[in-house]
Amino acid sequence: MAELTPPDSPHEHLIQSPDPNHPANLICELCRKFYTLGWVTGTGGGTSIRNNDHIFIAPSGVQKELMDPKDMFVMCAQKREYLRKPNFLKPSACTPLFLAAFDRGAGCCIHTHSQWAVLVTLLVERELGPQACFEIEQIEQIKGIPKGRGKSGNLGYYDRLRIPIIENTAHEEDLTDSLEEAMEKYPDAYAILVRRHGIYVWGDNVHKAKTQCESIDYILQLAVEMHKIGLPWTKSRPQRTWFGRFLDGLQRPLIY
Amino acid sequence: MAELTPPDSPHEHLIQSPDPNHPANLICELCRKFYTLGWVTGTGGGTSIRNNDHIFIAPSGVQKELMDPKDMFVMCAQKREYLRKPNFLKPSACTPLFLAAFDRGAGCCIHTHSQWAVLVTLLVERELGPQACFEIEQIEQIKGIPKGRGKSGNLGYYDRLRIPIIENTAHEEDLTDSLEEAMEKYPDAYAILVRRHGIYVWGDNVHKAKTQCESIDYILQLAVEMHKIGLPWTKSRPQRTWFGRFLDGLQRPLIY
Amino acid sequence: MAELTPPDSPHEHLIQSPDPNHPANLICELCRKFYTLGWVTGTGGGTSIRNNDHIFIAPSGVQKELMDPKDMFVMCAQKREYLRKPNFLKPSACTPLFLAAFDRGAGCCIHTHSQWAVLVTLLVERELGPQACFEIEQIEQIKGIPKGRGKSGNLGYYDRLRIPIIENTAHEEDLTDSLEEAMEKYPDAYAILVRRHGIYVWGDNVHKAKTQCESIDYILQLAVEMHKIGLPWTKSRPQRTWFGRFLDGLQRPLIY
């Protein structure tokens, strides 16, 4: 997509580097990996990295596995103004949500359309109600998630992982308010699920955001498979009588 | 398969280009990707690109992940006559269906045997009847599908995605009439499911056809997984009584 | 594994060729692909190609994705004697089964441990009895399978694909008799399932064996998924009363 970018821009140096760990190169490499994981199929999802004064953001509506550093938007972290806008490319609608994560100290934010995320939001709504978070405990992979802002170290095996769920909106940018609200209400969360949409995961840096996103997606997939074979996500959940569960089964639409 | 092609043909230049975005190269690259997605296993499926006066079509009966530009058929878009026919290769039986899409302004048409597509056609037939379309709403990925011919922009989150389903026939070319019928009846559709067979997806250009095909396949997979755990595809579906659903469950063959 | 092969053998030329389509190179390339498909995990499965007077066979007990032409066994097609035996490698226990296919005119035979194959053999045993074949009809991918020996062309959409199932034995070579029996009883079959084990698929040449194996594996996977959501494999299956199906459901062990 090189032809879409302004060769004469004064800010080309911002996205030109031979270093594979330069944010512009890293976003392309990460998105190639996310594509194979099914997280950014059909131009869905997005990724943004904050590097000191600069915020690098993948554009909207491009094939994420084919991106080129020339496709990157670059924003000034202070002024929140674009330093570089590729011609003919639209900035990501996720931008305000990425910025909300950066406002809370994140160094990288990843948005995926993982089907496991979508299925879990639907299961939680049906089984626990529209206000409920996704909660799971006593799964080793939980130890891949940090305790929370300002706290050192990661969750323990016996800690409960709690991921808030917000309702989807017609326009992605309109998610910002409820996302920030959830961030305030759950200050320890490093991820927020969006009903019928996907998930936002952020971390202190690229390494943490990517590995936390992998750990959470692993847990979400496991949760769906556990549900399929009737295994509860939390041990504390009060057991119903068998007749109550029998009726629950009937309440659930047998034909989709 | 180079040895299968006529080195002395006057039209070799049509498929020879160093540009990775040349249709002959692009079809090979796309099919390698589609193979890894399970869309074109066992020589199934196909892809065609219209480039101004020329229509490039992958041949029939070849391993789609091993194709070479030399394997491409090239047709004159006006006269609908082959300008280039590789020796020993059969033209795709999908050709008339691809042409039907090009007649309606498509720039690229993709045919897959995705198992999700096949399963959805069977679920819709059993649950909603043989005349029903596949319908789903309030899934973010729906926003990856355009509103329809002549309309600008894509479907919204609250719009309902509606994909018509036609019955399969003994010979693929015999699908043409019902495909065109469905195209007339559902002028906004960019995809048509074929019962027990797969799906045809087209778009204004290669980028759109490929990403729409990915978005639709994502939605079809999600729909099957939603069904497995008893989640409805549409909110408007009238709720049955638990006893009605109980009987529905019994009506469904418990042994396959 | 080069160090395992006799550098001084008079038959090294049989497996040394720059041609990617040379059987010794092709088997390695195919097995790399089969590994990614989960067909030959843990040294399982195998592949053999007949090329005029020579039969090339992948060894036993090696990581199939890491094979080297130097690991190939080569047998004289007439005398059925090894022309080349790599030191320290064991010939495949599948060898007599591959030879049975070659006796019937095959040019290539593939053996996989595909989980879909194993699951289908278990479902058929439970639902239709230990004598039953796997049968399915009206799935487009069936058209990827030839009609049978001496018959021209492939099965049609309305034809029924019938794959015999033989019982597994303690030692793989002991499968030979029942495999040949099944080949006689079902002369049109290009594949035979082995209960709790996997599948043997053969074809007139490498291209056909590989694509037929892909088409059959696609169909076996689809069959398992169809069963999970209560969809019958054949239309002609007599419908039971809902109460009969209700009892069938109870007969099936609910706890694994």
Added chain:
Amino acid sequence: MAELTPPDSPHEHLIQSPDPNHPANLICELCRKFYTLGWVTGTGGGTSIRNNDHIFIAPSGVQKELMDPKDMFVMCAQKREYLRKPNFLKPSACTPLFLAAFDRGAGCCIHTHSQWAVLVTLLVERELGPQACFEIEQIEQIKGIPKGRGKSGNLGYYDRLRIPIIENTAHEEDLTDSLEEAMEKYPDAYAILVRRHGIYVWGDNVHKAKTQCESIDYILQLAVEMHKIGLPWTKSRPQRTWFGRFLDGLQRPLIY
């Protein structure tokens, strides 16, 4: 991560080799493969190789698909002291568990967070009780697992594969006692499952550990799929009456 390692260390030669089969290179290559299999997602899992006097161990908390030989820890097999510790990297918490396997003659030990392993530990707990092992028989892939220490050859098709399950602990190193206990109680085991965590698999050498790990993971996945469609893992399991099974079904939480 080269910058994390001490260029002036006297033991750099231990991890520098052009030989792809050198343990330091092999661990990186294996972990790249394990990542694509979903075994070491989110920095989970680990791998260790014993090579005569030296034990090579992948570090903790790194992206396993991106490891570099420079990231390896090297320990003296006798003294159990580190000969090489990369700066800024933490040694794997699995180290004492790897050493327990080496104490019993293993040459390589692999730890994965495979979801199939986690699901099987949960199914066994629910269906057979917290003390039960995972047991399965008459699956061909069982022949990929050795009979046991000091015994020659692999399990047969009619042998029962028995994998002990230990309870998870808050800290991975605290698993050592119960792991060693299980190793004593089941001296023939080459693998031990950890409830809600994953699995440890070891073998006499890298080839055996890797292929045994693949065979076991294949069997664990198959076991979960068998359970989903109501197929028993062992033939000897006493059949319940249909009413008993009916009640069993009700006992199982229908809502997760």
